[in-house]
Amino acid sequence: MRGSIPAATIARLPLYLRGLAELEPGQPTCSSDQLASSAGVNSAQVRKDLSYLDPPGVRGVGYNAAALRDLLRRELGLTRRYCVVIAGAGNLGRALTVYPGFEESGFDVVALVDSDQGKAGTTINSVVVKAIDELESIVAKESVDIGVIATPAGAAQEVADRFVGAGVRSILNFAPAVLKRPEGVEVRRVDLAGELQILAYHLSQAR
Amino acid sequence: MRGSIPAATIARLPLYLRGLAELEPGQPTCSSDQLASSAGVNSAQVRKDLSYLDPPGVRGVGYNAAALRDLLRRELGLTRRYCVVIAGAGNLGRALTVYPGFEESGFDVVALVDSDQGKAGTTINSVVVKAIDELESIVAKESVDIGVIATPAGAAQEVADRFVGAGVRSILNFAPAVLKRPEGVEVRRVDLAGELQILAYHLSQAR
The missing domain is CATH 3.40.50.720 (NAD(P)-binding Rossmann-like Domain)
Structure with a gap:
């Protein structure tokens, strides 16, 4: 099991998920800057928050948007209704x-x-x-x-x-x-x- | 001027104010334990939060409820509508x-x-x-x-x-x-x- 995720990080995961939903359709990757603006934090905070989840990112290219969305939904328990x-x-x-x-x-x-x-x-x-x-x-x-x-x-x-x-x-x-x-x-x-x-x-x- | 108050502390001041409003009428003092339960934190956090405001407390007796209420209202800018x-x-x-x-x-x-x-x-x-x-x-x-x-x-x-x-x-x-x-x-x-x-x-x- 991973260590526990800080409550403040958990509270930002829905905001990152919303940021991903607002990307241009078909945009394959997403930078930490884009996610930062959706959550009202800076990009260092985004990287720190997402580091708890072991996210699918490539240095210099950004996060894989579809995979990150799935990861966030799984993490938040949103794979069911x-x-x-x-x-x-x-x-x-x-x-x-x-x-x-x-x-x-x-x-x-x-x-x-x-x-x-x-x-x-x-x-x-x-x-x-x-x-x-x-x-x-x-x-x-x-x-x-x-x-x-x-x-x-x-x-x-x-x-x-x-x-x-x-x-x-x-x-x-x-x-x-x-x-x-x-x-x-x-x-x-x-x-x-x-x-x-x-x-x-x-x-x-x-x- | 005092130093700035952390945002998380500011966010709890309305909860302390509500806790004070829920005291028994005429209760002259209020313990940090009572305030803690109104904000869902522990009493150490209450004392730390209120230490930013230089509150009217007496060791072993608690905070002066009326004075603390006025202080919180002043601090939050609630002395006007x-x-x-x-x-x-x-x-x-x-x-x-x-x-x-x-x-x-x-x-x-x-x-x-x-x-x-x-x-x-x-x-x-x-x-x-x-x-x-x-x-x-x-x-x-x-x-x-x-x-x-x-x-x-x-x-x-x-x-x-x-x-x-x-x-x-x-x-x-x-x-x-x-x-x-x-x-x-x-x-x-x-x-x-x-x-x-x-x-x-x-x-x-x-x-």
Whole structure:
């Protein structure tokens, strides 16, 4: 087994994959400079990141684009598709359901669940909204891999606990709450207000 | 002037601020352990992060919660409010417009702009959708600080250029595209599909 790859490197692999997707059709090789601009880092960082993967490159020519794409997809575990359930059928949950990048990347939203019984049975882009009571049965039946939490902050922990209890080991949390979780469950949080606060920091520093 | 603060530390300051907001009302002090759990790091990291700010702490007692909150807000530039325009009135743009965390944190969405003339004049939570032609005049009139891009990927660069041309120096990009930008403009990208890909990596490693 190879050594473990730093988390910051893992976080850039999707960006390199996107950079490869944006090459001219038929372009056989890709320089570290091209990948660098797609990830917003310098080319030395690209070479360092990719060195963990033992990539198919030729000095002075660049990386073999098709082989590197396959390698990145394999490394990221994207050689299969993943089933996703989104909890919370408000604006954010609905936006995520129709976000085109998910399906393109191999993530299929199989259901939305919501605590509002009145929403059950409605559809968003052919995805059916179900009562949250059905969360466990949906996870079992569809072999759900990833739970996305798009509920208000106050409901996030309970929903996370239900996902984990049903056997989901990966959670993407959009609610403004830090979740407690058992060992072995991976939680990533997208902190929308936090992103704006970081921009505010840079605005205030620029004065 | 103090030395510069590492970007990773800056990115955690909003989480510490949220941790402080979640203390019991009236709790006068806060330990680094409590802050650590709100940011998902260990307490040594909290102490190191906060050491950049020269925080109001007493050994063995913890940080003075109110003073630390003020310090973090000052450091992040949150002692004023910021005007935000969202480009793209699709599901994601609408979700962001009504996201409660923005207003709570001091960010006021003053308008949505969209290239679809048919959407102009509609309102979302009392925020009016305007034609994208009005972007420059809105930025000037409302002294817009931050532009949020919630358009399809193909439109993102043009919208970013228009924000920058109008004088906006901070951009939060949700479109799956890396933006070119002039020096002095801060761009943060929220990569929704990339977040799922990182979860896929952990799922595939866990096998």
